[in-house]
Amino acid sequence: MNLLRKRAAIRAAMAGVALLAVSACSNVTGQDDMGTGAGAGMTGSGQAGQAGDPTSPAYFQQAIGDRVLFAVDQSTLGDEARAVLEQQAQWLITNGDYIATIEGHADEQGTREYNLALGARRANSVKEFLVLRGVAANRLTTVSYGKERPIEICSEEACYAKNRRAVTVLAGGLTG
Numbered sequence: 252m253n254l255l256r257k258r259a260a261i262r263a264a265m266a267g268v269a270l271l272a273v274s275a276c277s278n279v280t281g282q283d284d285m286g287t288g289a290g291a292g293m294t295g296s297g298q299a300g301q302a303g304d305p306t307s308p309a310y311f312q313q314a315i316g317d318r319v320l321f322a323v324d325q326s327t328l329g330d331e332a333r334a335v336l337e338q339q340a341q342w343l344i345t346n347g348d349y350i351a352t353i354e355g356h357a358d359e360q361g362t363r364e365y366n367l368a369l370g371a372r373r374a375n376s377v378k379e380f381l382v383l384r385g386v387a388a389n390r391l392t393t394v395s396y397g398k399e400r401p402i403e404i405c406s407e408e409a410c411y412a413k414n415r416r417a418v419t420v421l422a423g424g425l426t427g
Contacts, residue, residue, distance in 0.1 A: 306346055308421045315342050318418040319377065323358075323411075326372035328380060336377060339419055340384035347390075353377045354418045355395040358411035359404075363397055370395030377417040 302309045311317060316339070319332035328336065343349065355374030357366035374393035382388045403410035 308349070308423070311339075311342055311346075311419075311421060315339055317420070318416045320412065321373055321415045321417070323360075323415065324369065325415075326369065326376045328376055333380065336380045337384065340381050340386050343381065343386045343390070344384075349421045349423045350390045350392075351381075352420045352422070353381075353391060353393045354400075354420060355393065355397075356400060356414055356416045356418070357398045358414040359398045359401060359406075360411065361398070363399075366397035367395050368397075370397045373415075373417045377419065 301307055302313045304310055305314075316335045319328065319335050321327075321332070322329065343351065353374040355370030355372070355377075357369045357373075359366075361369075371393065374395055378388070378391045378393050381391060398414070401410070401414045402416075403413045
């Protein structure tokens, strides 16, 4: 229970830091530098560190990639997703102070229940891949948001494709 309280306190503090960082930006479009909605897939440490520092969450998000995409109604990893996840696994193994939550997402098509289940399958596919590559299972958790947290909202395939994803969200200092 103590670990859960620590996690909640750290997440609340990081959310405050992230809010301050976002509000200090001159970007008024609500888009982050990757063209995604503000906060969608942000690292748990609010972009701590510099993108040039290979041990930082900013580097993980920008150089490695924090998300993988899926085909319609699929939770199977494609070649591009596996390539990103290979790099994520190596980064997580090298940077053992971080834990990760893998968020599963779906597009807006289908029922809420169906998409929650699909998001869970997507998150679990990513977790299983990372564990098979040597990342300790106790450092990874999964959550499904189904269609509840889209990064693009429109009824076109281009939007749907961006929403069919799994995002690896980092948090640091909780493994001790």
